[in-house]
Amino acid sequence: MxxxxxxxxxxxxxxxxxxxxxxxxxxxxxxxxxxxxxxxxxxxxxxxxxxxxxxxxxxxxxxxxxxxxxxxxAPVVPRQVLQTGANYREHVIELVVAGLTQDPTRDPDEARAFAARMMDDRAANGEPYFFIGLPACVVGDDVPLRLPASSDVHDWELELAVVIGREAFRVDREHALEHVAGYTIVNDITTRDLVFRKDMKEIGTDWYRAKNSPGFLPTGPFLVPAQFVDPADARVRLELNGETMQDASTSDLLFDVAALISAASQTHPLLPGDLLLTGSPAGNGQHWGRFLQDGDVMHGTIEGLGTQVVRCIGEDRR
Incomplete structure (x- = not known):
């Protein structure tokens, strides 16, 4: 077993x-x-x-x-996949601090305090950041993760994923959780060198190319009913070849599940079976300076949802 x-x-x-x-x-x-x-x-x-x-x-x-x-x-067949960026408070603080402390005149403690104030203000007054993924990328862990040969910087991002039940359209936070059928695990794979356009930086991010290669959304193995899951305080842990790389709690989310559903549903209806990813905590490959390679095995565990096993295969370079 x-x-x-x-x-x-x-x-x-x-x-x-x-x-x-x-x-x-x-x-x-x-x-x-x-x-x-x-x-x-x-x-x-x-x-x-x-x-x-x-x-x-x-x-x-x-x-x-x-x-x-x-x-x-994969335990779901979504018609829509919504992904959330920059949604773990400590993770974003670390990213901001890393950029601020590139200035040698800035004190690291001051940089962290500044970043923390930014995140608290964003949680109180800001909005979630969404982008969309392709449902065709949703696969189970019966399918190995084939790493495209065009890059060496394929990264992991373990996430709690909401599975929508009753259709949600322009719902408020108070009633948002009534539209959750259950939860599952998703590893939101990202090719880092494709995230930002090099030919026209003004365009910004290119999530289509960076996140939508075949199989880049390993999902499951289970769809656990919402009544059995505490999305406000679930442990999220990813191990790469037995070494812990991500280990956090959903209590660190800037925008919780109710806030995400409410915000996302203001633009377009969320349909039964759709996936709403809640963001990934600190500890991805970009942080460690170590990206996915042929033969790697990831175990992604979220409290109450089981564990998914993703095996990586390097694509032949021709």
């Missing part, structure tokens, strides 16, 4: 490969069963979820199989 072969929550949804296709499944502990005939379509279920019925199935006898024997793929 690997680290991802057991679920700590009472039950969760997953999608598993069965023959040439993929079926929706129910996970309970170290067991899994198909939901064929019970749930017809994932996003329709998430729009009006009947968690009580699934809870009853989780406790009932049936055609259960060992979870360790199942091949899981």
């Amino acid at each position: 690997t680290i991802s072969d057991r679920l700590d929550a009472p039950f969760a949804l997953a999608r598993m490969r069965e023959g040439e296709g993929v079926v929706l499944a129910l996970v309970a502990g170290d067991r899994i069963r198909s939901l064929a005939g019970e749930v017809d379509e994932l996003n329709a279920f998430l729009a009006e979820p009947d968690w009580r019925r699934l809870a009853a199935l989780a406790d009932a006898p049936g055609d259960w199989s060992p979870l360790a024997d199942a091949v899981l793929t």
Whole structure:
């Protein structure tokens, strides 16, 4: 049994490969069963979820199989993927301090205090920073992460991801969490040397090229119902080849889940099954000066959501 072969929550949804296709499944502990005939379509279920019925199935006898024997793929089929940038307070403070202290006349403690005031003001008066990803990049950890040969600076960003339930359009913060079906894990892979345009710096960031290579959104393995997750204080930890690179709590988010949903929904409806990524904490490859390589293995764990395992394969250079 690997680290991802057991679920700590009472039950969760997953999608598993069965023959040439993929079926929706129910996970309970170290067991899994198909939901064929019970749930017809994932996003329709998430729009009006009947968690009580699934809870009853989780406790009932049936055609259960060992979870360790199942091949899981991404547990969601989003129509839209929204990503959030610069949303962990301590992470952004570190980035600001790194830039400010390039001036040798500036005291590091003064720089940190200045950056902290900036972040507190942003949390109180600012707005979240969103960009969009391609749903086609969402894959399960059954698919190895193929690193494009065009760059040597592919980076990791482990994130808590919100799975939308009932459609959310122009909702306020007070009611935003009513539109959450559950949560999952996403590793938002980024090619760092493509983030900023070199041919026309005035354009700014190029998230399309930097974040949307095939398989750049490893997702899952589980979709855990919202009732079993505390998004306000969940530990987020990424290990690269057994070494901890990211280790933080969602309590450090500048904009919490309710604020993100409310802000994102003001522009366009969030649809059942959509993914809303909440941002990544400090400790990515850019921080360590170490990027993803052929043969690397990442274990991404978020409290209550299990662990995803991502294996990296270098693309042949031709």
